[in-house]
Amino acid sequence: MGAGLFGYAIRRLLWCIPVLFAVSVIVFTVVRMAPGDPVDTLLGQRYDPVVAARLRHKYGYDQPIYEQYFTYMNNLFHGDLGVSTRHQDFTVKQVVLPKMWVSTQIGFYAMIITFLLGIPVGVYAALARGTFLDPLIISSWLLLDAIPVFVLIPVAQWFFAARLGIVGLGYEGVYSSHMILPILIVGLTGVAGVARLMRASVITVMGEDYVRTARAKGLRETTVIITHVARNALLPMVSIIGLSLPGLVAGDLFVEQLFGIPGIGQESLQAVLAPDFDVVLFFVLLSSTLFVLANVVFDLLYGVIDPRIRIGEARG
Amino acid sequence: MSNRTLTLMMGVVAFLILVVGIVFVIAVVGGGGGGGSSNTASAPKTSSGVTGDICQGNTLVTFGEDPASILDPIQVRDVGTSEYVVEIFGGLVTLDLNLTVQPDIAASWKVSPDGKAYTFTLRDNVVFQNNRKVTAQDVKYSLERAADPANNSPTVTLYLGNIVGLLDRYNGKAKDVSGVKVIDDKTVEIDLVQPSDYFLAELTQPVGFVVDQQQISQDLRNWTQHPNGTGPFKLSQFTPADKIVLTRNDHYHLGVAKLDSVVFELGGGSLLTRYQNNELHIGAVPAIDLEAVKNGTSPLSADYKPQPEMSLSYIAFNTKQAPFDDPLVRQAFAMSIDRDKINTVLLYDTQRVATSILPPEMPGHNDQVTGYSYDPAKAKQLLAQSKYAGKMPHIVLTYAGAGGDAPEILQAIQAGWQDALGITVDLQASEYSAYLRDLRKGTYQMFDAGWAADYPDPEDFLDKLFASDSQQNEQGYVNPAVDALLKQARIETDRTKRFALYSQAEQQILNDAAIIPTFWPIDHMLVKSCVQNWPSVSMTVPKYRYISIDASKEK
Numbered sequence: 001m002g003a004g005l006f007g008y009a010i011r012r013l014l015w016c017i018p019v020l021f022a023v024s025v026i027v028f029t030v031v032r033m034a035p036g037d038p039v040d041t042l043l044g045q046r047y048d049p050v051v052a053a054r055l056r057h058k059y060g061y062d063q064p065i066y067e068q069y070f071t072y073m074n075n076l077f078h079g080d081l082g083v084s085t086r087h088q089d090f091t092v093k094q095v096v097l098p099k100m101w102v103s104t105q106i107g108f109y110a111m112i113i114t115f116l117l118g119i120p121v122g123v124y125a126a127l128a129r130g131t132f133l134d135p136l137i138i139s140s141w142l143l144l145d146a147i148p149v150f151v152l153i154p155v156a157q158w159f160f161a162a163r164l165g166i167v168g169l170g171y172e173g174v175y176s177s178h179m180i181l182p183i184l185i186v187g188l189t190g191v192a193g194v195a196r197l198m199r200a201s202v203i204t205v206m207g208e209d210y211v212r213t214a215r216a217k218g219l220r221e222t223t224v225i226i227t228h229v230a231r232n233a234l235l236p237m238v239s240i241i242g243l244s245l246p247g248l249v250a251g252d253l254f255v256e257q258l259f260g261i262p263g264i265g266q267e268s269l270q271a272v273l274a275p276d277f278d279v280v281l282f283f284v285l286l287s288s289t290l291f292v293l294a295n296v297v298f299d300l301l302y303g304v305i306d307p308r309i310r311i312g313e314a315r316g
Numbered sequence: 317m318s319n320r321t322l323t324l325m326m327g328v329v330a331f332l333i334l335v336v337g338i339v340f341v342i343a344v345v346g347g348g349g350g351g352g353s354s355n356t357a358s359a360p361k362t363s364s365g366v367t368g369d370i371c372q373g374n375t376l377v378t379f380g381e382d383p384a385s386i387l388d389p390i391q392v393r394d395v396g397t398s399e400y401v402v403e404i405f406g407g408l409v410t411l412d413l414n415l416t417v418q419p420d421i422a423a424s425w426k427v428s429p430d431g432k433a434y435t436f437t438l439r440d441n442v443v444f445q446n447n448r449k450v451t452a453q454d455v456k457y458s459l460e461r462a463a464d465p466a467n468n469s470p471t472v473t474l475y476l477g478n479i480v481g482l483l484d485r486y487n488g489k490a491k492d493v494s495g496v497k498v499i500d501d502k503t504v505e506i507d508l509v510q511p512s513d514y515f516l517a518e519l520t521q522p523v524g525f526v527v528d529q530q531q532i533s534q535d536l537r538n539w540t541q542h543p544n545g546t547g548p549f550k551l552s553q554f555t556p557a558d559k560i561v562l563t564r565n566d567h568y569h570l571g572v573a574k575l576d577s578v579v580f581e582l583g584g585g586s587l588l589t590r591y592q593n594n595e596l597h598i599g600a601v602p603a604i605d606l607e608a609v610k611n612g613t614s615p616l617s618a619d620y621k622p623q624p625e626m627s628l629s630y631i632a633f634n635t636k637q638a639p640f641d642d643p644l645v646r647q648a649f650a651m652s653i654d655r656d657k658i659n660t661v662l663l664y665d666t667q668r669v670a671t672s673i674l675p676p677e678m679p680g681h682n683d684q685v686t687g688y689s690y691d692p693a694k695a696k697q698l699l700a701q702s703k704y705a706g707k708m709p710h711i712v713l714t715y716a717g718a719g720g721d722a723p724e725i726l727q728a729i730q731a732g733w734q735d736a737l738g739i740t741v742d743l744q745a746s747e748y749s750a751y752l753r754d755l756r757k758g759t760y761q762m763f764d765a766g767w768a769a770d771y772p773d774p775e776d777f778l779d780k781l782f783a784s785d786s787q788q789n790e791q792g793y794v795n796p797a798v799d800a801l802l803k804q805a806r807i808e809t810d811r812t813k814r815f816a817l818y819s820q821a822e823q824q825i826l827n828d829a830a831i832i833p834t835f836w837p838i839d840h841m842l843v844k845s846c847v848q849n850w851p852s853v854s855m856t857v858p859k860y861r862y863i864s865i866d867a868s869k870e871k
Contacts, residue, residue, distance in 0.1 A: 036749040043470055045767070046393065047756060048787055050487075051470055058468050087556070088385035088393075088470075099557055157589050169590045171558060171583050260585020262557030273748070 005303065012296045023288045027281060028069050036275040038085035059085060059277075072281065082278030086271060092278045096264065100286075103251030103263035105174045106183055111248065113187025114194055115241060121191060122198025123230055129203060138199065141192035149185060153258040156181060171260050182259045186252055197240065201233040208232070235305065242298030246290035370594055371846035371870045373576075376863060378598035379587055380580030382557050386540040389525035390462040390469040395768065398522055398856045400580070403562055405525040405545035408436050408455060408504075409516050410570075411857040415626075415677065415772040417516045420570065421450055421526055421546060431511025431809040438502040442569045444528050444544045452504040458526045459496050459506075460485065475518045475770070480507040511807050513814055514773040521771060548573045548861040557582055562860070573861035591842055592616075597865070598850075599842035606840060607664040616842055623839040624668070626675050626854040627768035628777070631713070631729065631832040636792040637761050638709050644702035646829035650688040651695035652736030655834055658728045666840065670833035673777055673822050677854040680774035680815035687826040687833055692736035699737055708739055714754070715764035717745040725834070726764060755790045765790070765831075769855060774818040778802060782825050793830040846870040 039055045040047070056062045060071060075082060081092035121137060128134045144152075160181055161169050168178045205211060206229055214228045215221075251265035264283070271279040370377055381396030392401050402410075410420035419425070422436040442450040462472045463485040476482055480495025495507035508515060518524070528544040543551055548570070549562035560580040564573045581596065591599030601609050601620065608614035633640035633649075640646050655669040671689075674681040699705060715726060722730075722743040733739050741762070746754065754760055767788075770776050780786050783802045784794040801821040808814040825831075843850045848864045 036747060037753060038749075040749040040752045042393070044393070044752065045788060046471070046474055046770075047752065048473060051468075051473060054465070054468055055470065086384065087382070088391055089388075090386060090556070095556060098555070154586060154589070157586050161593050162589055165593070168595060169586060169593060170581060170595050171585070257584060258586055260581060260583030260590075262555065262583050266584075267557065275749070 005300075008303070009296075009300055012299065016292050016296060019292055020289055023292075024073065024285055025069070027284045027288070028072065029065065031275065031277055031280050031284075032065055032068065034275060036273075038275055038277055041274050042085050042088060059083070072278075076285075081282050084271075084276050084279050086274040086276040086279065092282050095267065096279060096282055099262055099264040099267050100249050100251070102174060102261060103256065103265065104248045106179065106255075106261065106263065107186070107248035107251065109183045110186035110190070111241075111244065113184065114190035115237070117188070118191045118194025119198050119234070119237065122195040123202050123225070123233070125195060126199040126202035126206070126233075127225070129199075134199075138192065138196060141195055145189050145192040149189060149252075149254045150258065152185060152189070153182075153255065156185060157258070169259065171262060178259075179261075182255050182261060186255055194237075194240070198233065198237065201236050202229060205229050205233045235302075238301065238305065239298050242294050242301070243291075246287060246294045249290065250287060370597060371844065371865060371867045374574075374865055375577045375579060376575050376598070376847065376860065376865065377579045377581065377596050379584070379596060379600075380560060380582055382582045383560075387543055387551065387554070388540045389522035389527065390467060390472060392522045393470050395856050400551070400560055400562070401522045401525070402547065402856060402858045403549040403578075403860055404543055404547045404551050405522065405527065406547045406858075407519060407521075407525040408438075409519050411517075411520050411772065411855070413851045413853050413857065413859060413862070415679070415853070415855060415857065417520060421455070425516075427809075431513075431807075432508045434506045434508070434515065435499070436504050436506070438504070439569055440502070442546055443567045444546055445550050445565050445567065446528070446531075446544050447567060448528070448530070448544075450526060450546060451501045452498040453501075454526050454529060455504045456493075456496050456498050457529045459524065460493050461527065461529075461532075462523050463493050469523060471521065471523045475521045475523050478508050478510060478512055478515060478518070480509055511809050513809050513811055514771070514775050517771040517773045517776075548858060549578065552577070555582075559583075568861070571861060574864035575860060578860050588842075594844075597844045597847050601840035601842060606666055609840070609842075610664055610666055619842040619844060621841045621843045621850065621852060622666070623841050623852050624675070624677055624854045625768065625837045625839055626677050626772065627766060627837055628670055628673060628675060628833055629764075629766045629835045629837060630670070630673075631834060632763050632765050632791050633829070633831065634758060634761050634763075634790075634792055635794070635830060636758060639702070639704040639711070640761060642702045642704060643828055644698045645704055647688060648695040648699040648702065648737060649733060650829045650832045651691045651698070653729050653732045653832060653834070654690045656690070658725060659835070662724050662728055663835075667838055668836040670836045672826060673781075673831075673833055674774055674818075675769070675836045675854070677772075678769065678774060678777070679772055680818050682815075682819040682822070685819050685823045685826065688829065695736050711739065711741045711761055712744050713741050713762045713764065714744045714746050714751065714760045716748045716751040723764075729834075756787075758790070758792055763790075766837075772855060774815065774822075775805065778818055778821055778825070779806065782821070782830060791830050793825070793828070795824060795828055795830075798824050798828075844870070 038059070039052050039061065042055065043052055053062075060068055063071070072082065081096070084090050084092055084095045087095050121141065125134045125137045128137070157169055160167050167181050170178060172178050211224065211228055214224045249264065250268070251263040253265035253269060255261070256263035256265045267279070268283050270276070271283065380399060383397040383400065384394045385391040385397050387397070387401055387404065389401050389405050392398055406420045408420060408422040409417050412418045419439075421438055421442045423439040425434055425436045427434055436455075438450065438452060438455070444450060459476070459479070461467060462469050462476065463482045465486055465488045473483065473486055479493060481490055481493045482495065484490040485493045497505040497507070499505055526546060531539050531544045541554060548565055548568045550565050551560070552563045553559060553561035559582060561577055563577040564575065566572055587596065587599050588602055588605070590596050601616070605614060605616070609616050609620050633646050635641055635646070659665055659667050659669055668676070672682070672685045672687055713726065713730070715722065717723070722745065726743055730741050730743055733741050755763065767777060767781060779802050780788045782789060782791075782793055782798060784799050798821050801817050801824070805814050805817040805821070808817060846865050846867055846869050848866050848869065849862045851859050851862060853859055
């Protein structure tokens with residue numbers, strides 16, 4: 001089994017290389033072919049063809065596109081992520097990484113809240129199926145989810161900051177009481193989604209034979225729920241958590257904008273609009289790499305957790 | 317097996333979640349508690365829930381834009397970044413709050429009789445923020461560095477192109493800028509290709525600022541993160557998208573700042589709520605609250621400070637395309653916009669209707685110069701006389717935007733043309749960089765545009781936008797009479813005569829209806845009552861050194 005799993009893992013990882021190569025070519029071409037021109041945006045109304053030609057040369061935009069691609073990839077492998085044109089001459093590293101880190105941390109804490117609450121809420125709703133409690137619980141969380149954050153946030157800010165005065169609003173670092181409100185808002189608005197999935201999953205598992213067997217054995221209901229139902233119902237959650245992890249680096253535009261958080265959401269939007277070639281490229285390449293890798297890693301983990309799912313082994 | 321693995325995994329995940337949660341709680345509680353006890357004395361750091369304490373300290377907290385370039389004067393090209401750079405650095409000359417050119421590093425200057433040579437005598441007491449004395453050599457180095465082709469300054473040819481030898485250096489044909497001469501340690505001469513009365517105004521631009529050669533040569537890559545300028549404030553913190561903190565430069569030669577520091581919050585966020593929550597000294601009035609703030613019914617009305625912008629919004633015609641190649645059509649269009657009504661109905665009377673091109677704050681602004689006012693009957697008449705009478709082509713007005721509904725003002729203007737002339741103009745949004753490119757190509761029939769002053773001189777509006785040889789003349793407007801006046805004004809060194817020439821040119825441009833000036837915009841600011849001497853200045857000039865905070869004036 002060990003060798004088979006190892007071979008499977010290697011095969012899956014090797015497959016990532018052509019996928020990521022294709023992604024990089026496509027993304028590079030699309031970004032370069034998009035209508036905007038960074039030098040146009042940089043010079044704005046004070047455009048001068050001589051200065052523009054100088055800047056195009058400086059950033060290498062006067063080269064054929066395949067040469068630009070090879071230069072970019074070559075630099076990338078040497079750890080040089082390029083420079084931003086929107087933040088003229090700041091490196092992509094300086095522009096993107098600190099903001100991405102801020103977004104990732106906030107998103108991560110919010111995600112913990114989401115799953116920590118969503119899972120028990122979902123289990124509870126499933127157990128309460130058929131009573132008024134089930135729709136009540138789910139729909140009360142859905143209510144929070146249904147209000148757009150750009151409505152929820154100003155109201156919450158007004159109430160908790162301006163009215164009650166219990167939190168401040170300015171960004172003072174991720175580890176500050178000012179971040180409680182944004183993290184709670186992102187976290188709590190996601191609870192309904194997780195709870196509904198968990199509820200559906202629990203209900204499916206409850207219908208399985210082994211649950212009936214467990215009950216027939218005379219196990220206590222709590223034991224049945226915890227060791228047999230909840231544990232198996234959590235399996236689909238593994239991939240949901242896994243696939244939402246890469247999304248953390250993307251940030252949340254509205255939340256960051258409204259709380260003045262220096263995250264990546266606003267930066268990536270502006271980078272696409274400018275356009276800021278290297279920033280967009282790095283952002284998209286990083287997201288796709290993480291996504292592809294997360295897919296592989298969680299497929300493998302799945303295989304460990306549940307041998308039935310190990311697709312590759314049967315074939316290899 | 318699988319069950320054991322799963323139990324193990326769930327255990328690990330639960331453990332991780334617990335650990336992270338605990339760390340976060342400790343960090344928040346510990347950080348908040350620690351901050352609370354140690355920071356009670358230094359008031360500027362707003363602790364949540366406590367109102368009014370920003371007025372106790374000596375730090376101004378305001379908002380700013382994330383810099384669009386590194387804080388290198390020769391790379392700065394936007395107003396947002398200039399705001400910081402003009403406080404950190406200085407040049408030979410600067411602008412005061414009345415937008416008059418004043419000596420900065422130079423104590424005085426002499427202009428040669430032909431107006432082509434400026435000899436600056438430097439002050440004895442000007443030092444960089446690290447206390448090194450500024451010499452004529454530093455001035456020469458800084459100007460030559462700006463022109464160095466390796467540095468690719470986007471603004472040097474625009475503002476300093478008139479210096480002898482600068483373009484040769486920029487184009488790599490020379491090793492130095494021959495027109496910048498060090499006479500002795502405290503004297504520097506700058507020679508111009510053409511005499512120019514607005515050269516000093518151009519020299520107040522960041523690209524003319526003095527930088528520290530020693531610092532730059534020692535730390536070529538990162539010096540802009542802790543620049544050593546001569547300005548009233550030092551950069552003490554810069555976290556992109558988050559915060560810029562400037563602290564007082566105690567060596568400053570024009571009067572040390574009264575504030576200890578200025579904090580610029582770059583993240584945006586809910587500025588009004590934060591202003592109301594006493595986290596900011598300076599706020600901005602959102603459009604939705606403008607009416608209440610302006611008419612005194614809002615609690616914010618007492619803090620309201622309108623701040624004129626040295627800029628112009630306008631509708632421009634492509635004078636080379638049908639139907640706007642006929643001046644009669646342009647005039648008819650200009651006469652059918654009721655800007656006063658738009659201002660009253662849509663803008664709560666908060667903007668200024670532009671009766672001419674030069675904003676009222678601009679030196680050389682002349683009240684006698686006026687464009688066409690609202691006259692739909694006359695407009696109809698002119699249209700009937702035009703060569704497009706009865707065969708008007710389809711007209712599209714383009715604006716830079718992201719789609720969706722066009723801005724209300726444009727819709728109102730569109731309705732005006734429909735009502736007065738019976739012409740349906742389509743509004744079309746275009747993505748910003750494509751908009752800029754198509755403007756240059758002359759693709760658009762008609763477009764919505766704006767121009768903000770670089771320096772306070774009529775040349776910056778009239779010559780840049782309407783001279784037939786200017787890159788910025790996107791209207792394709794050519795009038796030999798106007799060209800002659802503008803050319804004459806470029807080299808006229810008598811200011812009164814020069815401004816008279818510009819008035820003539822401006823009137824002619826308005827008569828030709830090359831553009832329809834719409835508004836001279838106003839920013840709607842909120843300033844806490846404890847902030848003293850907040851200047852209402854229409855351009856980006858060094859201003860924070862004048863401001864102080866007086867807790868006793870707090871309401």
